[in-house]
Amino acid sequence: MKKILSLLMAFGLLFAVTACGTSEEKSDENANGGDGEKAEEVKExxxxxxxxxxxxxxxxxxxxxxxxxxxxxxxxxxxxxxxxxxxxxxxxxxxxxxxxxxxxxxxxxxxxxxxxxxxxxxxxxxxxTYKAQFIAAADSDLNSVEDLVAQEGLTWAFGDTLSTSGYLFPASKLMEMGVENLDTFYNQTAVGGHDNAVLAVLEGQADFATTFDDARDTLEKDHPDVKDKVKVIGYTDEIPNDGxxxxxxxxxxxxxxxxxxxxxxxxxxxxxxxxxxxxxxxxxxxxxxxxxxxxxxxxxxxxxxxxx
Known part of the structure; x- marks a missing residue:
């Protein structure tokens, strides 16, 4: 009987030591960002x-x-x-x-x-943070985003439909202000870049464009008068910068x-x-x-x- 009790005590002690060691290992792994697994060794x-x-x-x-x-x-x-x-x-x-x-x-x-x-x-x-801007020709009768919403059939230039400031935030604002279907309300043209969107307005190929603020700077070297000929008529809400x-x-x-x-x-x-x-x-x-x-x-x- 004494031998059996001794064996049980020995197994109990071994279990306690093993459990303690496992707990400490998990604690160390979690401290290093692990989830119960060995933390990754970063070599590159x-x-x-x-x-x-x-x-x-x-x-x-x-x-x-x-x-x-x-x-x-x-x-x-x-x-x-x-x-x-x-x-x-x-x-x-x-x-x-x-x-x-x-x-x-x-x-x-x-x-x-x-x-x-x-x-x-x-x-x-x-x-x-930054904003997207709406721009139009300086001599245009478009002077606000409200004017863009009030006039169907305008030609809208932007860099790309996946662009945060070039399309998505401006498009969201136009929808919030009452444009139900952007595809039918405007003649949309993706021109491949913010600088090209500004150029489209400058050269009269678009009634308005949307870009980051202030994309006109990118054209000033080749078109020193761009800010005289292209005006900003509105902005979107603030957008967090990239990171x-x-x-x-x-x-x-x-x-x-x-x-x-x-x-x-x-x-x-x-x-x-x-x-x-x-x-x-x-x-x-x-x-x-x-x-x-x-x-x-x-x-x-x-x-x-x-x-x-």
Missing amino acids: LTMGFIPSQEADQIADNVKPLEEYLTEQLGVPVKAEVMIDFVGLVEGMRTGQIDIGFTNPFGYVQAKERADVEVLVKAIRNGSD VSVRKDLPEDMKAKIKEAFLAINDNEDVLAVMTEVYTWSGIAEASDEEFDIVRDVYAKFKDQLEQ
């Missing part, structure tokens, strides 16, 4: 970019950013220029892309499809390092110049998911169109 990080310029050019321009982040994070960081945003989201969902540069609608889509986490956002002209997101299962300590490294760029003139060259960022601020709720509201109106 890949950043995904959507081209704002020629792919070869952007790849060359971000080399100093690669080098800076490699030094700050302690692991090699490489840039990959994606063909399109769908590829970026899929890359973040599957773990092939760790860090993604996303525009506002792009982030909302990536959050929904891949549960990414936004870390920081751009500062431009001293602000972390940097990370894939959801990246370890929490690495996410914190990435965020800290990007915020520290504010004090590094050379690297900040790279951000200005690639995406016209003049500074970097912290970002939160809640800031993009206004984008989600507009996204809901055009979800089917965006996912085609």
Whole structure:
């Protein structure tokens, strides 16, 4: 009987020690961002970019950013220029892309499809938000967004139907102000860029256009009088700037390092110049998911169109 009791006590002690060890291991894993599994060991990080310029050019321009982040994070960081945003989201969902540069609608889509986490956002002209603008010829009788809603059959130029400021936010505003069917109310023309949208108004090919504020600047070198000949007649609500997101299962300590490294760029003139060259960022601020709720509201109106 004594032997049996001794064996039971021994098994009980072994179970207690094992359970304690398992609990401590899980605690350590959770502290490192794990979910009951061993935390991922990050040996390399890949950043995904959507081209704002020629792919070869952007790849060359971000080399100093690669080098800076490699030094700050302690692991090699490489840039990959994606063909399109769908590829970026899929890359973040599957773990092939760790860090993604996303525009506002792009982030909302990536959050929904891949549960990414936004870390920081751009500062431009001293602000972390921007507006879309409605423009018309200076000698036009169109002087407000109300005038656009009151007159059917106008030709509307914009860069692309997937553009946040070029189309989606302006389209949402026009709908809110009473336009029931944009496709039949206006003659829409996608011209491939904000600069081309301004040019369409300047050259009389469109009655009005929608762009970011102030896209006329992009034409001033070749058309010094663009601001005399093209006027701004209205704006949309504020839109959060584009930012940097990370894939959801990246370890929490690495996410914190990435965020800290990007915020520290504010004090590094050379690297900040790279951000200005690639995406016209003049500074970097912290970002939160809640800031993009206004984008989600507009996204809901055009979800089917965006996912085609």
